[in-house]
Amino acid sequence: MQFLARISRFVGNTFAVWVLLFAILAYFLPDSFKWLLKYVVPLLGIIMFGMGLTLSQKDFQDVFTRPKDVLLGVLGQFTIMPGLAWLLVKTIDLPPEVALGVILVGCCPGGTASNVMTFLARGDLALSVTITSVSTLLAPVVTPALIYLLASQWIEVSATAMFWSIVQVVILPIVAGLVVQYFLGLRVKPFVQVLPLISVIAIVAIVAAVVAGSQAKIATMGPLIFLVVVLHNGLGLILGYLLGKIFRMSLPKRKALAIEVGMQNSGLGAALATAHFSPLAAVPSAIFSVWHNISGPIAATIFRRFKDKEVQVHKAQPAPAEATENKMP
Numbered sequence: 001m002q003f004l005a006r007i008s009r010f011v012g013n014t015f016a017v018w019v020l021l022f023a024i025l026a027y028f029l030p031d032s033f034k035w036l037l038k039y040v041v042p043l044l045g046i047i048m049f050g051m052g053l054t055l056s057q058k059d060f061q062d063v064f065t066r067p068k069d070v071l072l073g074v075l076g077q078f079t080i081m082p083g084l085a086w087l088l089v090k091t092i093d094l095p096p097e098v099a100l101g102v103i104l105v106g107c108c109p110g111g112t113a114s115n116v117m118t119f120l121a122r123g124d125l126a127l128s129v130t131i132t133s134v135s136t137l138l139a140p141v142v143t144p145a146l147i148y149l150l151a152s153q154w155i156e157v158s159a160t161a162m163f164w165s166i167v168q169v170v171i172l173p174i175v176a177g178l179v180v181q182y183f184l185g186l187r188v189k190p191f192v193q194v195l196p197l198i199s200v201i202a203i204v205a206i207v208a209a210v211v212a213g214s215q216a217k218i219a220t221m222g223p224l225i226f227l228v229v230v231l232h233n234g235l236g237l238i239l240g241y242l243l244g245k246i247f248r249m250s251l252p253k254r255k256a257l258a259i260e261v262g263m264q265n266s267g268l269g270a271a272l273a274t275a276h277f278s279p280l281a282a283v284p285s286a287i288f289s290v291w292h293n294i295s296g297p298i299a300a301t302i303f304r305r306f307k308d309k310e311v312q313v314h315k316a317q318p319a320p321a322e323a324t325e326n327k328m329p
Helices: 002-013 015-028 034-054 057-065 067-091 096-106 113-120 125-151 159-192 195-213 215-246 251-262 266-276 279-305 309-316 320-327
Strands: none
Touching: 002 015, 002 195, 015 195, 015 215, 015 279, 034 159, 034 195, 034 266, 057 067, 057 125, 067 096, 067 125, 067 215, 067 251, 096 125, 096 215, 096 266, 096 279, 113 125, 113 251, 113 279, 125 159, 125 251, 125 266, 159 266, 195 215, 195 266, 195 279, 215 251, 215 279, 251 279, 266 279
16 A cells, blocks of 8 residues: 555656646547546546545635635636636637637636645645635536526536536535545545545546547647637636735735636536537646646746745844844944
8 A cells, every 4th residue: 555655646746747648648549548438427526536535624614714715715716717718718719619618617616736736836725725625515506507607608508417417426426535534534544645646547537538539629729729728727827816916815825816716627627518518518628637737836836936025024124122132322
């Protein structure tokens, strides 16, 4: 188990490499990966089950100790990214299925990778985990409602069907993970150590399946979709940070908010698109999954260099005793 844990840490730390590698392989060898399409939904369920195994009461404490911060993060998540998606597809001429896919990924909750990036950025990790958890639990209601509101002009959207899909592939697996954790306690801990490995395999398989299933469309439309995804993700990071600044949050909180807003649960987007629409509608989610695992570490590195002016001013001021001593003749 220790050997598997070491492999799991290595694979988790090199997540972006594996996603990019298998996306390229699926593009050039689509027939080798198309069979994975029918497993996209179960694979997401496995990821959510793992999330349930790791959740604890501490992950929800911030809801009660600092509700304003959590509320701001959740509202930012479910307004900025859906709004940006709608603006982008209105500005850039995209086919209906692709436009739907962009909006779909924009309406998803935050992804768990955002917690890792917040940690690397020296952001407020507790706040990041809480926002991810709360937005994920709200997803069955909020995500279908937003998709129906923003995308029904392009294609028929059944909010009820998506509600039940999210309950089945997100909420029930999370609840199952919580139940297993509650009854087995510490006996689950060795398995939690290999969760990064399982999650990476599942996400890589989802991305490879979607890329393989839409290889022909990606060949003609890939650069345009990639441009939209990069703009969506980049503007989300920037506006999330600015939102925290407008409300005078501390620097660690602003970092957490930026990453939470900018990084989506693209696996959920791919699963919903595959189950309810088409593989082409899942392409923006697949590309988002590849890209935000590249942009996330870059953003974390940049944010890590940011210095909190309030802390610097505090450090620069002399202590009361020193100040008194300097004024003495």
